[in-house]
Amino acid sequence: MMVYVCGVGDKMNKKQKIAYTLFPGLHPSKYKPTDQARRFHGARDYRFVVVSSGSRAGKTYAAAREFCARIARDVYRFLSIPKSKRPFPSLLYWVVAPTKDLTTKAEEEIRRVANPSFYRMQTMNDVRGMTFTVPVRIEFRSGYIPDALRSFGINGAWVDEAAVCKERSIVGNLRSRLNDRRIGDTPAWCLYTTTPPSDDSFSAGWFERKIVNPARKGLNGEYAYFEFSVIGNTACPHLVEEAKKAERELDRETYEREFLGKWPRKTGLVFTQFDEQRHVYVRPMIAEPVIGYMGIDFGFGNSPSAIVVVLLDANGVFWVVDEAGHRNMLPVRTSTSSSPRLDDGRYATIEDATSAFMSIYPVSEISADPSRNDIIELLARAGYPVTGASVGLGASIDFLQELFKENHIFINEKCKNLIRELGRWGYDNSGSPQRGGDHWIDALRYSFSPIGALSLSNVYDFINGFHAHPASTTEVIDEVGLTAVELDAAFM
Structure with a gap:
């Protein structure tokens, strides 16, 4: 029996029917994950999942589908609760990127997966989003202004290029919103995807320290960590060949960061900016x-x-x-x-x-x-x-x-x-x-x-x-x- 992104086997159960109705792009006939993406999808029971990826290694493509699959699972659990006992009237999700423009790629991938008959694009309170016919809304938000990430609580989030976002946006306001909601015993969750920054990009130090390191250690059984390499993106053979060529031409640190998704090891002086x-x-x-x-x-x-x-x-x-x-x-x-x-x-x-x-x-x-x-x-x-x-x-x-x-x-x-x-x-x-x-x-x-x-x-x-x-x-x-x-x- 083969297991796909939504756990599909030989038979389709109610949970899978909901998933494929809302997000037909999850069906195995349309989505065939690479091995590294399959391992990522296998961590769905983890609350916080970090993907550190080489450039064009398929992180956004896979993360959009994981994001939708998690929403489908939440919808199934939410609709299983009698309406009179639901803790909130609808489910709310955020897609966050350093700027609003950078949410565009994530939005495009989600819309490729979603059923256009079941949602409409709608701006509410100056926030662009996808409002579904079932009680679900996905909003696209910028992490540039921390105070913009405020609400009464969300059920899940995906932060793309997370290392470039501001610390107070992600560790402060966003994390607080994730603590506000639960579906039964299931807490809100978050996916973090990013390409490691260069060694002199000190502003991303908080992300490695507060998000990546706990994920590497599997902190509290809630965190999982994955690295996507360009070579592992077997869906794009031309990129694999480009990565092999880059390995011969680039210095080791740049190659590991840009093509293997590895965080640079700090060397040299701590305060290189001091003059x-x-x-x-x-x-x-x-x-x-x-x-x-x-x-x-x-x-x-x-x-x-x-x-x-x-x-x-x-x-x-x-x-x-x-x-x-x-x-x-x-x-x-x-x-x-x-x-x-x-x-x-x-x-x-x-x-x-x-x-x-x-x-x-x-x-x-x-x-x-x-x-x-x-x-x-x-x-x-x-x-x-x-x-x-x-x-x-x-x-x-x-x-x-x-x-x-x-x-x-x-x-x-x-x-x-x-x-x-x-x-x-x-x-x-x-x-x-x-x-x-x-x-x-x-x-x-x-x-x-x-x-x-x-x-x-x-x-x-x-x-x-x-x-x-x-x-x-x-x-x-x-x-x-x-x-x-x-x-x-x-x-x-």
């Missing part, structure tokens, strides 16, 4: 008003303690204005008569540096290494506004990379430890950020904790009431090519 000539300043020109933050990384053994002071101005630009720290730096003063400075001029304790910085800069919050609650409590009892930082390593690295790329962070030339680490910190052989050599970087990451969701768009929300001009910094620097010494004049 000492561009991002290090002598005299800042900060747009007032400003908010001040401090980050502290506590040292262990031979590792130094590190402190960084950051000002966030009205344009959403971060200015690292000062740093302190060294090995064997005590947390607090041992006596009131002890000197706040060592013989070489460095602050004797973390408390001494904190006290001095708070007297100089408008620091409102201090975020510290959360692994040392004992030191945090000592500083808090001494009267300092310090709490444990709550920033993830991957998210804060992505955020820093975004800030450097968009020229929204600048560092005082006297912060020599931080500048040195930014120019040297790299990935290890496993593709993970190396251990060590990141103490002032950690302090800087911790200082972002009060902001919440780490993205430039959220920074502008965070400084609500300021007059933010997101592009001004980049435009000024790129247009006139200023050096670090001349940087302050660019903002006048």
